[in-house]
Amino acid sequence: MLDILRRHADSWIIKVLLVGVALSFIIGFGAFFYIKDLIGKGRGRKPAIVVNGEAISTARIQNALRNLEYQYQQIFGENYDPETFRDQLRRQAIDQLIDYTILRQEAERKDIPVSDEELKRKIHEYPVFQTNGKFDIEKFKRFFGQRRGRSGLTQKRFLEEERQQLRVEKLRRMILDSVKVSDAEVEEAYRLKNEQVNLLYVAFDPKDETGEISFTEEELEAFFNQDPSAFQLPERRRISYVVFDASRYLDGIEISPEQIAAFYEENRDRFRVEEEIHARHILVKSSPDASAAEDEAARKKAEALLAKIRQGADFASVARENSDDLSNRDKGGDLGFFGRGRMVPPFEDAAFALLPGEVSDVVKTRFGYHIIKLEEKREARQKSLEEVSDEIAAELKAEEARKRAEAAAKAFAEALQNPEDFEKVAQQQGLEVETTPLFARGDPIEGLDRPWALISEVFRLEKGGVTEPVRAGERFVVARLDEIASPKTPTFEEVREKVIARFKKEKRKERAKARAEAFLAELKGGAAWDDLVTREHLEVEETGWFN
Known part of the structure; x- marks a missing residue:
């Protein structure tokens, strides 16, 4: 497959094929962000990119970027750092929009049919139009009724866009189904996926x-x-916000023995300790491309070192003086504890077959020749309920506190009739309103731990908008956007x-x-x-x- 891609890199079909994964982002990501993209169209901004005469606006690029940022937040959670990914994600967003536009243009040229029934099934799958998991026609109508005045998005326009996306998906499947892969290409792909190296x-x-x-x-x-x-000073924003700290809700939470026992039974695998061994090794390198003479010399050196150890030499001292594994040579070849699946199979099989204190015969791997000494062995076992009950209780208590903090944050957000009520409702609920200075997307917010999800939500708001409750570390935050400062050089x-x-x-x-x-x-x-x-x-x- 890789060779096919290299030989036909200039083919538009191959270029389209390469966007297969990217298409799932544009086609299947869901109504919420997709509709935001539609709403952002047609506002008179200059195009940032032109594809075969069709303009792609800066607003569409920004919406695509936000969608990708949201996906990465779901993957990395609170560890998501927008500064690490921003340039990469922006390039990815642009590439995806270009690829999608090319596909859509080709699908229109081929006049790929989409039936009303296919369109209906797709619309019914959007959670934003569902109630209790089923499509709700009133919710669908209400959604567009609420947005008609301020965005211009109509049911007709939305359905036209959905039909286009189904055409693109059909074209993509046609292209993928036409690709033939040889056994050799499958083998190469498997090797690339599963072969491992240690540097x-x-x-x-x-x-x-x-x-x-x-x-x-x-x-x-x-x-x-x-x-x-x-x-350039990027776009910056200033917010007012209130915090709902989970630690404030811990008092009064009681976890029963029955809850602890139920959690233990549902998560037994979490409390299983797999078999582990503590070993040392000596490596005499011999690469796979070594000549027969070089390989034989390495084997003989390893055999000589093994004989020395069996005659009473200290294993750690021999490792420090002779091992070619620089990562642990100075530690006497100490590998620490490790479980199965961490080492290459010949090494693992030999190491796990030893008893504590035993030294292996010379073991051949693709790295060369090893001598292994087993220091300790920890048998696999299941931790008892008594051993982990305090840990489980603390986890369940913290989870319940987070739920209560989130519920309080939702109650605050629902109590807001309009953004101007922010301070009044906070005062009524005994909450302190904090205000930030202007900050950019990658800036931290003093006093908030891991605020990246909050910042991402804030940069989706219009001025005066209010976020839903957003988690930041062990807190939930509701914020109002007070000011937007445009970028400037x-x-x-x-x-x-x-x-x-x-x-x-x-x-x-x-x-x-x-x-x-x-x-x-x-x-x-x-x-x-x-x-x-x-x-x-x-x-x-x-x-x-x-x-």
């Missing part, structure tokens, strides 16, 4: 470049003038401190890169890895197994 590496961190960085005012201004837009004087910080950062990156390039050049020139690592005071790190 040792050294990092040259710009933060370690602590030497003095001097500059003149002229250098700073020249650096700024290279790209003033890089210092600042003067040098306005951002001088930021220019200094970025100038220094770039210089440190240049120094780190120069060190890394010099290290690599010496390594390619024949210098020993260990000698270079020691001289440069570098720490060897390990990725762990991955594919």
Whole structure:
């Protein structure tokens, strides 16, 4: 399959095929964000992209970006950091819109039919139009009645767009069904998916470049003038908000023994401790592409080391002096505790067959020849209810407190008749209203832990809008958008401190890169890895197994 893609990279069919996963985002993501995209159309903004004569507006790109951000929030939860993903997601959103537009244009050209019954089934699947899991025609009518005045979105227009999307989905299936995959391509795909590697590496961190960085005012201004837009102040927003902290609702929550026992029975697998062993090893490297003579030399060296150990030599000392596994050589080959599935099969099978204190014969893997010593073994077992009852009780209590905090937040939101009631309702409920300074999408909000989901919701609001309850750490927050500050390109004087910080950062990156390039050049020139690592005071790190 990969070879087919490489040979036909310029084919429009292959390009369309590559968007198969992306299409699920545009076609199947659901009514809420899709309808927001429709509402955002037709507001007179200049197109950001033109595809075969058809304009894609900046507003549509922003809506597609928000949809992707929402998906990533669902995947990463409270650990989602928009700064980490923003550039990648923006490129992805643009690519998806372009691909979708090309597909839709082709589907229209082919006049792919979509029946009324197919359209009806699709509309009925949207949760936003359902009550108790079933399509509700009154809810459907009410939805468009509420939006007609301020957005121009009508049932007719919505159904036309839905029909178009079904055409695109049919075209996509036609393309995918036409692709034939050989056994060799299946084998290659399986190998790429399942083959694992473990890397040792050294990092040259710009933060370690602590030497003095001097500059003149002229250098700073020249650096700024290279790209003033890089210092652009993004759109910023200011909110008022109230917090519902789960810890405030812990008092009075009682968890019964029956609840604890029921949770234990429903989650027995969580409390099962799998078999683990604590082992050491010595590696004599022999790569899969080594010659027969090289491989034989490695095997003989491993056999000699094994004989030395069986004659009474200390295993850890022999490992420190001879092992080629740099990640644990200095620890006497200590691998710590690990369970099944962590090591390559020949190594795992040999290690788990040993008894504590035993040393294996020489074991061959794709990395070379190993000698393994088992230090300890922990048998698999099920933790008893008594062992974990306190842990379960604390978890159930915290979960109930979160539910109560969320319920209080929902009650507050429902009590708001309009945004101006925010302070009055807060006062009635004994809540303190907090106000933020202006902040951008990637900025933290002081006093709130992991606020990224809240920030994402705030940047979907119109001025004066109020969020639904949003979780931030162990709190739920309801916020009102008070102010929107448009993006602007600042003067040098306005951002001088930021220019200094970025100038220094770039210089440190240049120094780190120069060190890394010099290290690599010496390594390619024949210098020993260990000698270079020691001289440069570098720490060897390990990725762990991955594919």
